[in-house]
Amino acid sequence: MSAKRLFIGAVAAAGVGLGAAAANANETIKIAYQEPLSGPFANIGTAGLSDFLFVAADINKRGGILGHDIEIVQFDNKLSGQEAIIQLQRAIDQGIRFLLQGQSSGIALALGDAITKNNARNPDNRILHLNYAAVAPALTNEKCSFWHFRFDANVDMKMAALTNYMKTQSDISKVYLINQNYSFGQAVEAAAKKMVPANMPNATIVGAELHPLARIQDFAPYVQKIKASGADTVITGNWGNDLTLLIKAANDAGLDVKWFTYYAGASGTPTAIGKAGVGKVFMITEWHQNVLESAELEEFVNRYEAEYGDEFLFYRSKNTLEMLKLAIEAAGSTDPVKVAFAFEGMKYESELGTVEMRAEDHQLFQKLYVSKWSDNVKYSQEVEGLGFETQGVIESADTRIGTVCKMERPS
Amino acid sequence: MTDRAAGSVRNIAWASYLRSYGLWVLAAVAIFALPHVFDSRANQSMFGQMGIFVVFALSYNMLLGQSGMLSFGHAVYFGFAGFISVHVMRIIESGFAFPVVLLPLFGAAAGLALGIIFGSFSTRRAGTVFAMISLGIAELVGALAFFIGFFGGEEGISGDRMSGPSLPGLSLGPQIQVYYVIAAWTLVAALLMYAITRTPLGRMANAVRDNPERAEFIGYNTQRVRFRMFALSGMFAGVAGALFAIQFEFLQFNNIGVAASGSVLLMTFIGGVGFFMGPILGAILVTFLELELVNVTQAWLLYFGLFFVLMVMFVPAGLAGLIMRHQPIWRAGILHKLAPAYGLALVPSLIFAVGAIGLIEIIYFTSTRAGLNTVMSVYTITFDAVKPLPWIIAGVVAAGGFVLCRLTFPTVRKVWDEVFLEAMAKLNR
Amino acid sequence: MELVVFSLLNGIVFGLLLFMMSAGLTLIFSMMGVLNFAHASFYMLGAYFAFQISQAVGFWPALVLAPLVVGVAGGLVERYGLRRVHKHGHVPELLFTFGLAFLIQEFVVLGWGRVGVPYRVPEILNFPLFTLFGTNFPAYRAFMVLISIGMFVALFAILTRTRVGLIVQASLTHPHIAATLGHNVPRVFMYVFAGGTALAGLAGVIGGNAFVTNPSMAALLGTIVFVVVIVGGLGSLTGAFIAAMVIGIVQTFSVALDVSVGSFFGLLGLDLSSNSIFYEYWTLTLTDIAPVTPYLLLVLILIFRPMGLMGKRET
Incomplete structure (x- = not known):
């Protein structure tokens, strides 16, 4: 499939030349989608692709x-920084001005760095990074960039929302933190250590653990530690095997706690959690299957499922592309600088x-x-x-937290 | 001797020069011209990456091919030097006046130092003990790289190659400049490594590889020979690591662990460990496949695996071995006699490949497709993949090609043997 | 007390599981000298086959059938792949298994998709066996323990008490002599490879539902099986058993104990203030380095005792 498209792409790129704005009427606006699309982590990349x-x-x-x-246009980065940089160059070579990426904050940061350098060195071939999933706070704080836009709530915002919900639950008093020992997991732990005491006066953190x-x-030793701490609630940013194995080991040991997670809804995880997690596993997201506030959105999702035979996962893919449409229309061109300025401060009426x-x-x-993993739902x-069944809604205004970002803007 | 005879002798001399050195001239032209012919930046950085891995694979072959040491941890030296280089790049950014193009000197020093440290205890024995120590070190360093600040954790660390003093006309901004810097260093490193094979140390390494007892017996300290080769190999891996740092301005934990080490082992082996040029060919081919296959087909991992398995099974001497088997025939000037036989082999092979690839693509599409869409296209033919007809066609083509291969290959083999004998006879005359 | 009991218990269970995963590799590696990089892939195949078979006829038949299927697959791989490569030496063999790991990975993705399959513990074993200090010990874990001990005993008996076992034993220590005695060594190799992969398959059958069954499960296991085999010593099943137990227990204890490198030096009377440049190294806790302890052990053992704990010979 792609050999032919690549060829057409190369020809098209040659035809477009330097001025992206000079596209003629039947020219498409190409958007790169760069994620792992093969190998052991392919499912996290392919899940978002069909949504977009x-x-x-x-x-x-x-x-x-x-x-x-x-x-x-798909690009496979195999979840490796160096491949991501090469695929970025390839996208730029094809005259692509917009890059969708988000799986792995490490890749996002590497790409952010490469994009900043590219956009400074090659003013005629700039590209915007539309990040729909990488949630490391640094991306919109110390390492923020004019060329990067994030459409998912970051770790800190989600933690603020989670803790604001958790404080309303009277049966939460002892909180345990277990996270993966890398940038994202550390960010979750840091956010929880700050916000649990600040937002939940009746709760204490009884333990914090970073695991490889x-x-x-076998998570049994970790579960043992949680048990020994007397925790009634666990906050974890774990994803994939690290989440399912953790919950599985806890169920085996008879550890009865509530799990507040970031990624219980990620592709493959619900299958692994299964019945054993009903009523115990919570997650914080911008959307889930059973947010039924908008009939229009429900109809859209059903249409997706009819067409793809699969579940729609990333509502933010809709916000991302709809807002890109508005930004390009407001800028009147696909010039990345103009589009980026059009994005700034943009308000968009989403279904929600x-x-x-x-x-x-x-x-x-x-x-x-x-939301909570539940057997009382309309859509499974x-x-x-x-x-997942909604337990609490945090208004957009309540997720606002400050930033230390000092951005350099092109004049 | 008449003039005419002298003239023909000169002609023969010219011809044999051309046969011996023609390839080198061609290679030099290709190194210079390729990034201008395929001038997109992605291609230029691919060529740069090829250069980097040529150095890396050559340094690896100092261990595997020349000294008989199988390492699962060579990326440790490559990666460590790369991280050091990025750190130096950052120091340059904050005022240290050192030209970035000379970073491979730092890389070499770092690789050498680490090679001396780890080599001091791991080269005491060869064989499995050495291999497993290298695996252990690679796993240790790879895991530590994940949570120690020096390596920047999962995010890795990045620098800016455009900082510091630069030579006139060499800002290192454009990819093409980076390519030529890498090409120059690759050339220097390759020449040095070639020179090492000619030194007494290089010869002794071969002896230690082939028969350690005898080498020991005639008075050589095998452990010291291994240690020296190991340290030097770490040094050249360090040069490659620094070049990587210049090209990508970024290093990450996965450049230092077992996976990266496995990848250089594959390159070296595919190229052929028995010949100096083997790792060069292997690095170029494998880098190309790693970067390009993924853009052509989703099933690239499958093809990748198949390619390796088939190479190991049928071409264990590697690409260089395959090519070198033709050397006597080429020198005897009768290479053209193989053409009909190769032509005969090529057609059924192609038929088989077309059928098999078609089948793989259909299987891959039907089992991993997103959504309910069943229409796909292979070789620009669009069809419905859940209908039996495309499966049957692809299957029949593949099976037919396979049968034809079985029928024609014995003939090809026979012709090959005849031509080879003829060449040997001619050369020995 | 509670901590010690549980860490020991968890350590033993994990160690036994490790043993089960590496027992087959010990046979293959000791006998054929093949560093089978695809061993974890056969473990994965075992889990997937067991899932598929248990969908049709239930868990118990799968427990027997799935390892057999994996063993047959392993035998075919040896017969039509490895044997061909064998004459070229160990490096090509190893690279062959390297490539094979890719192929099995892709085979699994093609057959069962990129997301995992819901392979679950059978209901009859899905209950807590006993409760200790308020923590359940699941019956399935006990079952796993039984299987792996049974496997150890059976293997040991076969190797020391049967004719086949004696030939294998002989080939383990003196491969050339076995051949000169007229045994068909290539065929022994094929059976050993088939048997070794079947054992990996069995580990997959009972590990897949205890943990996860998805395409990344082989990668999750990684190279730890090599550590068990090498540390245990070439040709020694007992060595592998001990090594697996040691690694299991050490890893579990390093998770359980919150000790940092710095506090260890503190015990020695060294004061490391927080502004020391190596501060981050002193704050590394044992938990942080738990997963790398096996590799540390590997390197140290090989430096000081290259034949491994119970090895009969060096390679």
């Missing part, structure tokens, strides 16, 4: 952007309320949902009859 393809097709059906269709990433087979891209640090603010996720 569907949203793009939806926009194209409504006439595209300024009369141009959107074309999503993706290397633990107003979202806003803060100009200061390029962080999107949106409503967040705390992966496991028949089970899905």
